[in-house]
Amino acid sequence: MTDARGQVSQPPARHPAVVLLSGGLDSTTCLAWALGQGFVCHTLAVDYGQRHRVELEAARRVAAALGVSDHREVRVDLRVLGGSSLTSEEAVPKRRDATALTTGIPSTYVPARNTIFLGVALGFAETLGSSDLVAGMNVLDYSGYPDCRPEFVRAFESLAALATRAGVEGARFQVHTPLMALDKAGIVRLGLSLGVDYSLTHSCYDPSPAGLACGHCDSCQLRAKGFREAGSPDPTRYAC
């Protein structure tokens, strides 16, 4: 490995990290980022009873394509609790305008989802002796989700230090959120610069039985806008 001045440099330390991987555009970009940072990545997908279960297959596909040898899937059946259009029969909102997309908290909000996901990731990290978590929260395109804000992430880090054996022994957990300040176009540009093949990923909240994207839910609209603004062809397979 050579640095910018052509001199030989050391590769980054090979610490283990747990990467939350939904199989979507954001988390896939995070995984590519974490691999680029030199982390030994262990990926975690959560089967929470989401209506877009096809994303679990995408997560497996992405993990395999990016050479992750330890991909785990944990079931947390949040349908038992309801409270979200992603875990119930309630219709997913469609064709919302740009203002609605970035203001208010939509019905696709899943109560306490990121607290639960980071909790499971924390448990996984502790079994690995890792104190690094990587997650795809970003505030710009999902300002409606309270558990995507930096203050939530910092509070979780504080909790993690108190919640764990490793914390008691001095570990300081860090939740890396490399997408936090990027918009969707920025995320696409970052992923492309890291060689991500976005045709492997799935973002749609309401896919067809064959797994094709609806093109109209919030997630589809934000994803399409990202490719458009990044000036990159959209590899998504749409149902119509």
Add this chain to the structure above:
Amino acid sequence: MTDARGQVSQPPARHPAVVLLSGGLDSTTCLAWALGQGFVCHTLAVDYGQRHRVELEAARRVAAALGVSDHREVRVDLRVLGGSSLTSEEAVPKRRDATALTTGIPSTYVPARNTIFLGVALGFAETLGSSDLVAGMNVLDYSGYPDCRPEFVRAFESLAALATRAGVEGARFQVHTPLMALDKAGIVRLGLSLGVDYSLTHSCYDPSPAGLACGHCDSCQLRAKGFREAGSPDPTRYAC
């Protein structure tokens, strides 16, 4: 309802609360306490792949006996992660002496368990419009578990305010831990004063196939000590 001076008083407010109910001695006492406080209790048991799955039946039994009309069971398969003798084939420690029981972190520690459990309870509370959680942590007899300490509970409350739609809208979540400063004998006395029938509960980490208590794991030893020091007959059914 009359107060201590014989005057008619108002019953306490009937707010909903989510009570984490494992079916053991501690959480059953918590449920009785919460009902006594006037909360409308919604109970939550977590099937996390624990070897003592019989406690899930105890939780259902206790919820029914105490008149809870909304008892939910959420599966979070932590066997996928391992890292604990409660979720793997590793042997559960037996016949440890009193010092060992209250110092160090035992192999029965499940990484991030209370973070995950409280996370699921938080999601449940939010779907109910509740900002009250009730959980059975206590520091005295389980000093080994980092996620049973008051500082952990306070940090979770801070996180909850940032993690949720309700928090954004001004709710302040409270995690009630009525057992925090009690030893096991104190917990037994509290429960008996509230009319708890402890024969319904299950505490053993390593029960026989018929669900009888082993009598020698940490949980059995602490439970037996509680009844002994409270001067109350132990209703536990032991395998030997």
